[in-house]
Amino acid sequence: QVQLVESGGGLVQPGGSLRLSCATSRVIFNIYTMAWYRQAPGKQRELVATITTPGSTNYADSVKGRFTISRDNAKNTVYLQMNSLKPEDTAVYYCNAQRGLNNFWGQGTQVTVSS
Numbered sequence: 001q002v003q004l005v006e007s008g009g010g011l012v013q014p015g016g017s018l019r020l021s022c023a024t025s026r027v028i029f030n031i032y033t034m035a036w037y038r039q040a041p042g043k044q045r046e047l048v049a050t051i052t053t054p055g056s057t058n059y060a061d062s063v064k065g066r067f068t069i070s071r072d073n074a075k076n077t078v079y080l081q082m083n084s085l086k087p088e089d090t091a092v093y094y095c096n097a098q099r100g101l102n103n104f105w106g107q108g109t110q111v112t113v114s115s
Contacts, residue, residue, distance in 0.1 A: 004028075006093070014114075017085065020080040020109060021078075022080075022106055024097060026076050028076075028097050032099045034097055035098065036078075036080045048067065049067055050069070055071065066084045092110050094108045
């Protein structure tokens with residue numbers, strides 16, 4: 001069974017930073033494109049950032065210049081560094097692994113940006 005284990009969410013003030021982590025197995029990490037999605041209350045789940053196995057990245061326009069996705073191949077972990085956080089970044093953030101028709105999700109971690 002594929003497991004994606006997320007951590008790092010929490011409450012932060014506007015302008016602050018958080019780093020999310022997502023650990024998985026070596027098999028998944030080495031061949032799947034990894035991504036972060038988020039879902040705010042009453043809204044659809046949206047793509048935040050992706051990173052391919054060679055390390056190519058892509059970001060939603062709303063987070064470009066503020067968020068950075070990266071991967072640590074030694075730890076089979078993908079990160080989402082979130083800087084200059086805004087209240088509209090408040091959401092449950094989900095780690096995703098995708099390859100072809102195979103699509104796996106983490107349990108989600110809450111990020112709340114509020115003063």
